[in-house]
Amino acid sequence: MTDGYPRYMRESIEKLESTREERAKTTFERMPASESDELLKKYHPDYREEGKREIRVGASKGEKAPLELLRLLEAPSLIDPADIDLGQVDYDLDLLIIGGGGAGTVAALWAIGEGISPENILIATKLRHGDSNSMMAQGGIQAADKVEDSPVQHYLDAMGGGHYTNVPELLEALTMDAPRLIRWHEELGILYDRDTDSEFIELPGGGTSRYRMHSSGDYTGMELMRVIRDEARNQDVPVLEFAPAVELLTDDHGSVTGALIMNLETNEYYVVRARSTVLATGGFGRLHVQSYPTSNHYGATGDGLIMGYRAGVPLRDMDSVQYHPTGAAYPDQVLGLLVTEKVRSIGAQPINVDGEMFVNPLEPRDVEAAAFIRECYGRDKGIETPTGMKGVWLDSPLIDVIKGEGTVARNLPAMVRQYKRFNIDMTIDPILVFPTLHYQNGGLAIDAQGATPVSGLFACGEVTGGVHGKNRLMGNSLLDFNVFGRRVGISAAKHASKAAPGKLTLNHVNSYQKALEDAGVDTKERSPLLIPEYRGKKVLERHLDIGVFL
Amino acid sequence: MAENKDEKMIDIYVMGRMYRVPEGLTIMTALEYAGYKYVRGCGCRGGFCGACSTVFRTKNEYKLRMDLACQTAVEDGMFLVQLPFVPAVRTVFQIDKVDPEEHDNILLEHYPEIARCVSCNTCTKACPQDIEVMDYVQAALRGDIDRTAKLSFDCIQCGLCSIRCPADIKHYHLAQEARRIKGRYIDIHSQQLAHRIGELHDGVYEEKMKEYVSMKKEDIKKVYDKREFHKEG
Numbered sequence: 136m137t138d139g140y141p142r143y144m145r146e147s148i149e150k151l152e153s154t155r156e157e158r159a160k161t162t163f164e165r166m167p168a169s170e171s172d173e174l175l176k177k178y179h180p181d182y183r184e185e186g187k188r189e190i191r192v193g194a195s196k197g198e199k200a201p202l203e204l205l206r207l208l209e210a211p212s213l214i215d216p217a218d219i220d221l222g223q224v225d226y227d228l229d230l231l232i233i234g235g236g237g238a239g240t241v242a243a244l245w246a247i248g249e250g251i252s253p254e255n256i257l258i259a260t261k262l263r264h265g266d267s268n269s270m271m272a273q274g275g276i277q278a279a280d281k282v283e284d285s286p287v288q289h290y291l292d293a294m295g296g297g298h299y300t301n302v303p304e305l306l307e308a309l310t311m312d313a314p315r316l317i318r319w320h321e322e323l324g325i326l327y328d329r330d331t332d333s334e335f336i337e338l339p340g341g342g343t344s345r346y347r348m349h350s351s352g353d354y355t356g357m358e359l360m361r362v363i364r365d366e367a368r369n370q371d372v373p374v375l376e377f378a379p380a381v382e383l384l385t386d387d388h389g390s391v392t393g394a395l396i397m398n399l400e401t402n403e404y405y406v407v408r409a410r411s412t413v414l415a416t417g418g419f420g421r422l423h424v425q426s427y428p429t430s431n432h433y434g435a436t437g438d439g440l441i442m443g444y445r446a447g448v449p450l451r452d453m454d455s456v457q458y459h460p461t462g463a464a465y466p467d468q469v470l471g472l473l474v475t476e477k478v479r480s481i482g483a484q485p486i487n488v489d490g491e492m493f494v495n496p497l498e499p500r501d502v503e504a505a506a507f508i509r510e511c512y513g514r515d516k517g518i519e520t521p522t523g524m525k526g527v528w529l530d531s532p533l534i535d536v537i538k539g540e541g542t543v544a545r546n547l548p549a550m551v552r553q554y555k556r557f558n559i560d561m562t563i564d565p566i567l568v569f570p571t572l573h574y575q576n577g578g579l580a581i582d583a584q585g586a587t588p589v590s591g592l593f594a595c596g597e598v599t600g601g602v603h604g605k606n607r608l609m610g611n612s613l614l615d616f617n618v619f620g621r622r623v624g625i626s627a628a629k630h631a632s633k634a635a636p637g638k639l640t641l642n643h644v645n646s647y648q649k650a651l652e653d654a655g656v657d658t659k660e661r662s663p664l665l666i667p668e669y670r671g672k673k674v675l676e677r678h679l680d681i682g683v684f685l
Numbered sequence: 686m687a688e689n690k691d692e693k694m695i696d697i698y699v700m701g702r703m704y705r706v707p708e709g710l711t712i713m714t715a716l717e718y719a720g721y722k723y724v725r726g727c728g729c730r731g732g733f734c735g736a737c738s739t740v741f742r743t744k745n746e747y748k749l750r751m752d753l754a755c756q757t758a759v760e761d762g763m764f765l766v767q768l769p770f771v772p773a774v775r776t777v778f779q780i781d782k783v784d785p786e787e788h789d790n791i792l793l794e795h796y797p798e799i800a801r802c803v804s805c806n807t808c809t810k811a812c813p814q815d816i817e818v819m820d821y822v823q824a825a826l827r828g829d830i831d832r833t834a835k836l837s838f839d840c841i842q843c844g845l846c847s848i849r850c851p852a853d854i855k856h857y858h859l860a861q862e863a864r865r866i867k868g869r870y871i872d873i874h875s876q877q878l879a880h881r882i883g884e885l886h887d888g889v890y891e892e893k894m895k896e897y898v899s900m901k902k903e904d905i906k907k908v909y910d911k912r913e914f915h916k917e918g
Contacts, residue, residue, distance in 0.1 A: 168910060262724075262725075262727075262728060262736070263728065263734075263736060265734070266728045266729065266734055266736060270728075270729055270733050270734050271729045271731055271733045271734070278878075279881070280875065280877050280878045280880075280881040281877060282877065283915055284915075285890055285893075286885070286890050286894065287890050287893045287894055287897060288912075290894065290897055290898075291897065291905070291908060291909055291912065292909075292912070294897075294905055294909065295905075295906070295909035295910075295912075299902040299905065299906060303897075303898040303899075304898065307894055307898050310894075311885065311890065311894065314878055314881045314882050314885060315882060315885070317875075317878055318878060318879075318882055320868075321868065321869070321872075321874045321875070321878075322780070322869065323780060323865065323868070323869070324780055324864065324865030324866060324867070324868035324869035324870075325865075325868050326834070326838070326864055326867060326868045326872065327868075327872075329872060329875075333872060333873035333874070333875065334875055334876065334877055335875055335877075335878070339915075344912045344913065344914045344915065345915050346915060351838075352838065352839075354733070354838070354839065356733075357733050357734075357841065358838075358864075361842060361861060362861075362864075362865060362868070365861050365862075365865065366780070368775065368777070369777055369778060369779065369780070371777075377724060377725070399724050400724065430731070432728065432729045432730070432734075433723070433727050433728060433729065433730055467709060468709065468710070468711050468714075468758055472730075472731045472732075473731065548839055549732070549733070549839070552732070552814070552815070552839075553731075553732055553756065556756055556757070557758070666722065666723070666724065668722070669714070669717040669722075670717055670718075670720050670721070670722055671717065671718040671719065671720060674718075674719065674720035675720075678720075
């Protein structure tokens with residue numbers, strides 16, 4: 136027995152234990168479409184109209200986006216263009232990649248494969264190389280390679296899961312390229328879980344009709360990211376860390392010609408001219424849309440959305456945000472951290488305060504999340520934590536009952552470790568979960584080669600929209616950064632080989648500022664955000680900006 | 686973070702300076718509560734990236750301990766400092782030239798300092814992931830790449846092992862190379878994947894894909910709603 140739970144929570148755990156044996160033999164029916172539509176409308180945060188409004192300026196004016204994003208999207212730049220001397224170019228490149236996570240690093244490697252010399256590439260990244268949501272993805276990566284499966288079936292699953300809002304050509308690229316990328320991973324030496332015949336052990340995910348998810352324990356993203364980064368190091372790709380882009384640079388025709396980057400430690404700016412520029416800055420979980428906790432990386436502040444939008448790239452599907460059904464709800468120290476979907480893939484069931492099942496464990500993510508919210512706030516069958524948060528149980532010990540002792544420890548080492556640190560043994564006790572802000576479904580518009588409508592600018596990974604429509608399925612984000620990182624690396628390299636070095640201006644920043652004034656936007660905010668604010672209230676109240684370090 | 690009245694406050698010492706913070710915070714959230722805004726020393730905040738290595742000792746304890754700031758709760762009387770960067774050297778290699786069949790001991794070739802391991806086990810004690818670090822260094826020394834890869838799999842590359850090592854071994858870089866060699870050369874690559882790639886090369890799915898891509902929403906919805914689920918993998 137572990138002592139991580141207070142007594143009153145133990146009482147609920149006892150109810151859960153009393154139904155476990157029976158539940159081990161039962162599956163909860165999947166929801167018919169009519170019921171899930173209604174559930175989403177009533178309980179999913181995306182459907183709360185007061186959480187968003189129309190964008191007032193720019194290429195996607197009139198479309199809806201979350202208020203937390205609008206606060207930054209409709210704000211002037213961090214910099215005043217008049218302060219910047221663009222006459223001195225610090226880096227003159229073929230290819231500038233903004234963002235050193237999965238997408239950006241894959242793009243660099245494939246650009247080299249396309250003939251661009253590493254010294255003509257620069258990855259400029261806000262934190263360290265590899266610091267990204269890619270590193271944190273646990274569950275796995277989808278690719279249809281089994282006999283009973285096909286890329287077409289993969290397409291169908293993702294299109295339905297995305298509520299038919301995915302851009303067909305992007306989804307086609309995702310699913311058709313998938314097996315080839317897994318092959319690339321084998322060549323790079325990425326480790327995947329394999330059976331005794333050395334075939335991949337593949338699991339189902341929410342909304343998938345086949346066993347298609349490849350994994351490396353519950354460290355899949357970390358394994359991919361660390362190997363891809365290792366390869367970039369072997370190939371000598373230059374990386375500038377703690378150097379985020381703060382604005383793109385454009386020429387007189389509005390084509391992107393590079394970026395202004397910032398040294399976060401000296402506050403000095405660098406002017407980068409590039410024939411091709413790639414935005415691979417990731418998502419925006421750290422904006423805490425609708426005050427949800429997030430599973431995202433510290434740097435996930437949506438900077439690329441802001442910079443790309445200012446330069447004229449439309450946004451799509453920004454009105455939908457993915458709340459992962461299973462964020463940690465207890466203890467407080469791990470609030471919002473991801474509990475991988477793999478826990479449900481291998482057999483854990485969501486259970487309410489009375490020890491009852493209430494939803495199939497593997498509905499698409501938005502449906503599953505909405506069912507959890509309904510259980511807690513619609514039916515009042517959640518479990519309240521000592522700090523007043525609500526959640527439902529995820530019956531992890533059930534996995535060992537179904538699949539044999541040791542399965543949890545073997546398949547979920549990262550999860551077991553995380554809970555053990557706080558005195559909870561998830562092989563013996565269930566864990567408490569509630570939806571957490573997990574993924575930015577929408578983003579910058581791209582074509583199937585990863586080109587944005589703005590010449591010279593490419594984008595890949597979570598910063599883009601369209602691949603997943605309004606709801607991404609599990610295992611498709613690791614796949615996304617590989618497929619589109621590769622495509623962007625190739626297409627940006629091709630573009631760079633014919634483009635002439637461009638003129639450098641910040642005209643688009645000035646025009647955007649004017650558009651904000653014309654629309655009557657009045658704000659004290661500046662963007663992009665770069666680093667989220669978590670300092671204590673008391674300290675901030677007494678904070679003096681006396682410029683000792685300026 | 687909760688700032689309610691009845692929370693218990695404790696004292697922690699950040700690089701020697703005392704701050705009073707609520708009990709129950711992690712080292713990371715406690716530093717933020719105290720007024721620190723991270724640039725370095727903070728990454729995924731979930732125990733996966735190794736950015737927030739922290740060296741500390743607790744009250745009445747003489748031993749230095751090491752752990753991740755995002756995964757460790759503060760304790761009353763804790764003295765701490767963060768270690769956001771490790772200047773460890775890494776050997777550059779080409780993945781298509783490290784076939785273990787063609788080398789005596791490729792890991793020893795690339796990291797000869799592993800021969801200096803004195804089996805003191807300090808690396809293992811320093812590891813926030815509870816990895817048997819010394820055991821995998823010994824496995825590497827014996828040329829057992831498979832074991833080195835397996836034992837080191839949970840490594841988040843924080844570098845605490847290498848900072849503590851009296852023999853200046855670069856454990857986490859060595860282990861990364863071992864895992865890549867296993868993935869590339871020791872694990873047998875998937876036959877079914879090779880078969881599927883052959884099919885894709887022959888354009889087997891193109892026609893069906895074209896049909897789906899051009900389908901109207903109502904039509905593809907019908908196909909989706911009639912999908913059959915495979916019960917087993």
